[in-house]
Amino acid sequence: MCLGVPAKIIRVMDNNVAIVDVDDNELEISILLIPDVKIGQYVLVHAGFAMQVIDEESAQESMALIREMLKIRESGQYA
Amino acid sequence: MRNDTCMLKEMMNAIQEEDREVSLMEVCGTHTMAIAKSGIRQLLPPNIRLISGPGCPVCVTAQGDIDTVIELVKQNIILATFGDMMRVPGTGSSLQEARSGGADIRVVYSPLDALNLAMNNPSRELVFLGIGFETTAPVVGASIEMAQKMNLKNFSVLSLHKVIPPALEAIFADPEIRVDALICPGHVAMITGLDPYQKVAERYHKPCVVTGFGYSDILQGILMILIQIRKDQPRAEIQYGQIVKERGNLVAQEVLNKVFQPVDARWRGLGEIPQSGLEINERYQEFNARIKFDVPVIDDVPIKGCSCGEILTGKMYPHECPLFGKLCTTLNPIGPCMVSNEGACAAYYRYHPKRTVS
Numbered sequence: 001m002c003l004g005v006p007a008k009i010i011r012v013m014d015n016n017v018a019i020v021d022v023d024d025n026e027l028e029i030s031i032l033l034i035p036d037v038k039i040g041q042y043v044l045v046h047a048g049f050a051m052q053v054i055d056e057e058s059a060q061e062s063m064a065l066i067r068e069m070l071k072i073r074e075s076g077q078y079a
Numbered sequence: 080m081r082n083d084t085c086m087l088k089e090m091m092n093a094i095q096e097e098d099r100e101v102s103l104m105e106v107c108g109t110h111t112m113a114i115a116k117s118g119i120r121q122l123l124p125p126n127i128r129l130i131s132g133p134g135c136p137v138c139v140t141a142q143g144d145i146d147t148v149i150e151l152v153k154q155n156i157i158l159a160t161f162g163d164m165m166r167v168p169g170t171g172s173s174l175q176e177a178r179s180g181g182a183d184i185r186v187v188y189s190p191l192d193a194l195n196l197a198m199n200n201p202s203r204e205l206v207f208l209g210i211g212f213e214t215t216a217p218v219v220g221a222s223i224e225m226a227q228k229m230n231l232k233n234f235s236v237l238s239l240h241k242v243i244p245p246a247l248e249a250i251f252a253d254p255e256i257r258v259d260a261l262i263c264p265g266h267v268a269m270i271t272g273l274d275p276y277q278k279v280a281e282r283y284h285k286p287c288v289v290t291g292f293g294y295s296d297i298l299q300g301i302l303m304i305l306i307q308i309r310k311d312q313p314r315a316e317i318q319y320g321q322i323v324k325e326r327g328n329l330v331a332q333e334v335l336n337k338v339f340q341p342v343d344a345r346w347r348g349l350g351e352i353p354q355s356g357l358e359i360n361e362r363y364q365e366f367n368a369r370i371k372f373d374v375p376v377i378d379d380v381p382i383k384g385c386s387c388g389e390i391l392t393g394k395m396y397p398h399e400c401p402l403f404g405k406l407c408t409t410l411n412p413i414g415p416c417m418v419s420n421e422g423a424c425a426a427y428y429r430y431h432p433k434r435t436v437s
Contacts, residue, residue, distance in 0.1 A: 004214075004266060030191060030221065032221045032225075032330075032334075033217060033218070033221060033328060033330050033331045033334070034328070034330065035330065044266075044269070044322065046214055046215070046218065046266070047161075047188065047189045047190065047211075047215060047218045048188060048189025048190070048191045048192070048218070049189070049191075049217075049218045049221065051214070051266070051269060051270070051328065051331070052269050052322055052328060054321060054322060055321060058321045058322065061293060065292070065293060
């Protein structure tokens with residue numbers, strides 16, 4: 001699945017774990033692949049791991065795209 | 080690059096001025112889905128063809144490998160897998176059917192969930208099905224490293240992971256496939272960096288532009304390709320600069336190289352491609368399900384009438400498959416290209432169901 005989910009780092013814990021905000025939901029993810037990440041930064045999350053730091057504008061755009069896709073799915077246009 | 084309407088129109092105009100016959104391959108399944116959804120295909124002049132590529136990891140998993148997994152779950156294990164794999168038809172069955180028949184199969188979002196399942200079920204063996212390219216393999220690799228640190232005895236991975244560049248070489252080397260340039264996968268390159276695409280571009284003298292997934296990204300990527308063609312300066316280039324750095328993610332690359340080694344692998348539609356698969360290294364062999372369990376190697380039995388192999392290599396459009404939209408739909412898929420969220424047939428079925436796209 002190529003499309004990563006944008007998330008904002010809200011807490012960095014021990015053992016390469018961070019808490020992120022994804023569209024107002026809090027999730028625990030691994031930051032093993034980008035260990036230098038800081039609170040307030042946006043990251044692209046894939047399969048439970050942060051993969052890359054992204055700027056806020058890109059994060060908002062990605063999130064808008066994902067919300068659009070979710071709307072389509074919820075409306076039943078996906079089989 | 081932002082979704083400014085004026086900018087989009089300018090780019091579209093510039094693209095529509097192209098009068099050369101060019102075939103661009105959307106390598107990545109997510110690009111196929113994004114392009115189909117965006118309607119860009121219908122706006123392109125007829126001389127610019129966009130064809131699907133092999134960048135859907137579920138779709139390119141060989142039929143025999145699917146059957147192998149269905150055999151594996153008959154043993155007393157818990158199989159943890161990404162959701163996409165559940166409905167992919169094997170020759171006789173599917174994971175979904177196997178689950179209805181009593182096999183213990185759990186859908187997970189992350190291999191970390193699989194690690195948790197192993198920890199919470201110490202008396203059971205947990206096998207994680209590793210499917211995906213260079214974006215996913217480091218995540219699975221990291222999980223194997225974590226399992227080793229935790230000394231987890233009941234966790235292993237069946238790796239069907241693959242890497243993209245050898246498949247691109249196979250496509251360029253195939254005389255039956257007419258491809259002039261590649262729209263390269265943004266998130267795979269986020270990990271690998273530009274280097275593998277530079278090698279492909281140089282060797283085959285074709286533009287390879289690493290592109291993002293928004294409408295403006297895709298248009299800009301196509302425009303960058305056309306400019307390279309017009310100037311006869313083919314090379315690897317990054318359109319998706321916000322996310323893709325030339326060197327990629329070095330930590331992820333280190334995990335990949337530490338946990339996995341390249342092996343020959345079977346691809347649906349492309350056959351066996353040397354050094355295109357990832358097998359778990361000897362150092363982590365206690366986490367290799369192929370060594371831990373009886374994992375049979377099964378020959379591919381082609382699905383009658385299914386054209387996934389041709390569609391994955393751009394030789395055919397989904398509409399040209401005799402089963403498309405009739406016997407094979409998203410509700411009743413015959414082949415993986417209709418099942419996967421990134422499958423070309425699923426993309427066409429959802430966004431171009433009645434149109435014939437030339």
